[in-house]
Amino acid sequence: MSRDHQSSRRSFLKQAALGAFAAPVFIRNVRAASPNDVVRHASFGASGMAFADLSAIITHPQVKLTCVAEVDLQRAEKLKQTFPELRVYQDWRQMLDVEEGKLDSVNVSTPDHMHASMAMASMERGLHVYGQKPLTHDVYDSRRLAEYAGKKNLVTQMGIQIHSHxxxxxxxxxxxxxxxxxxxxxxxxxxxxxxDDTERPDRSDPVPDSLNWDQWQGVCETRPFIGGGYYHPGSWRRRLDFxxxxxxxxxxxxxxxxxxxxxxxxxxxxxxxxxxxxxxxxxxxxxxxxxxxxxxxxxxxxxxxxxxxxxxxxxxxxxxxxxxxxxxxxxxxxxxxxxxxxxxxxxxxxxxxxxxxxxxxxxxxxEDINHWHQFIDAVRGKGKTSAHFGYAGPLTxxxxxxxxxxxxxxxxxxxxxxxxxxxxxxxxxxxxxxxxxxxxxxxxxx
Incomplete structure (x- = not known):
């Protein structure tokens, strides 16, 4: 990434204005909550791109971050220090089950291979979804997410924030x-x-104590853990499955x-x-x-x-x-x-x-449009998103x-x-x- 691009991206992430939280009221299976409601939000991922998304989402004055799912607990520490009452789960499926009825929206900001499952499982529960790009790892899943979001009239937005720049x-x-x-x-x-034109290393390294390797692999077939950033957290984008x-x-x-x-x-x-x-x-x-x-x-x-x-x-x-x-x-x-x-x-x-x-x-x-706030506002019934899954699905x-x-x-x-x-x-x-x-x-x- 060029220095100019890094600088532009950092400045774009700082657009939102800080605000206070208010008390939540939850409405299920409707397109958007009442304009006076606080949006109760959860994140799939706590660090990396997830932290960048959350840093922007939580500056909306009508958002309350309630819980996160993070397979590497060490990567949730920074967020936990900022939000001491934050509930942290290693198993994202458990988070959705336990928090049933307590959430309005989620962001999916994990490695690509988990985007579809997390987004669809959330929408099945009536949750509105901000999903990082690419929308999914596979073509088939992009079609399914776009169709389902449209059918259920859910608020969605893909994390192509420059779309609003x-x-x-x-x-x-x-x-x-x-x-x-x-x-x-x-x-x-x-x-x-x-x-990466090299072959996959033929070895098995110790899994860090903080990492649930099975959860990280998720929908993909199991394989030995390889350290040194080969998969987590650094170079998964190079790997076909992830x-x-x-x-x-x-x-x-x-x-x-x-x-x-x-x-x-x-x-x-x-x-x-x-x-x-x-x-x-x-x-x-x-x-x-x-x-x-x-x-x-x-x-x-x-x-x-x-x-x-x-x-x-x-x-x-x-x-x-x-x-x-x-x-x-x-x-x-x-x-x-x-x-x-x-x-x-x-x-x-x-x-x-x-x-x-x-x-x-x-x-x-x-003028600037805050891509993340546009999503939250749409969840609250104020306006629409511009990179909804009906648009983002065919693009992806x-x-x-x-x-x-x-x-x-x-x-x-x-x-x-x-x-x-x-x-x-x-x-x-x-x-x-x-x-x-x-x-x-x-x-x-x-």
Missing amino acids: PAYRSAVQLIQEGAIGKVTSVHSWSSKKWG GTGTFGDMGCHIFDPVFKALELTAPLTLKSTGPAPNAHNWANNAVVHLTFPQTKHTTGPVVPITWYDGDERPGDEITSRWLKKRPLPEQGSLFIGEKGALLLPHVEMPILLPEETYKDYARPKL ESVLLGGVATFFPQETLEWDAASLQFKNRPEAAIRLRKPPRKGWEVKGLS
Whole structure:
């Protein structure tokens, strides 16, 4: 992560204003609580991204953090010091059972492989869900969560907080108002490297006393614990069973304004021209080509979008024409249109190109929207969320399908979104859903 990106992210996490707690009143199985109610909130996860989400959520004056589920009790200590009365569970299923009737909302901020089960189990109990990106580890589960949330009219929000930032919203407005004409293609990239081309170490290390390793593995098949951060807490994003690689990590962020601005639906085709994963790990330096149906913001008959990560970037024939001597940001997107181009660095304001052509073009003037508070306000019946699962589900599906394509390098996969199948590669369906291990099934995902 670049220093500029770190700074931008830190400042964004500090947007909310501090406030006091009030007494809770609970209402079950309705879309939102009364505007006068305090939202009783629980977290799946107590450290890392969970701590970042909680740090923002609890600044809402009408939220009370009541309990957390954390498989590593040592990682809950900091939160426990801040909230001495906080109830901490190692087993998230026990938390939902014991706290039945005492909660209004949850955030799911754990490694990717547990997102679907925790979110669905919560929604089955009528709880509103803030779910970290990617929405799920597998394509199938994203579809199920989006369908269920819509059917039950629950408040949901995916943790793509830059979705609410003026930078991304400005890019969406500029594209949709036709600043660069209809879009002909898009190139998106991230410099992150959540891959590993080595083999899994053949050893079993002692499990830390504070960690419930069985709970950490959750829905995945059991395996020996490997220390040194191989899984926990550091590098699970690299591992096929637990993370979704660089595309899964950053694609939901960086594809978000592309998806929103162009009003995309589901991809038609996917083709990976980068390296394939090995038996246990995602690969670095992915290049994935996707085509989507034409929309009112694009030329047709399809719109090509290309994803690059690690050391890969758009070619010189593209960058030299539009960027001239301007360096390519470490993460971002380049929209190419009929009249010009738009460069969108990740968490920075968009740049219209050529700059001399657009020097007098009126830019949108947008204020910050607090992504986390928007969720809490919607739970309380005030407004709606902008990254609800009805939007986030299809976005996540597209990103995860890019990961699936990397298992079939140099092949064009034809996607049938309605049936959740590849028309020309039916055996690839095995990559769309990984059944949970016995005893970890969740109603609604089976």
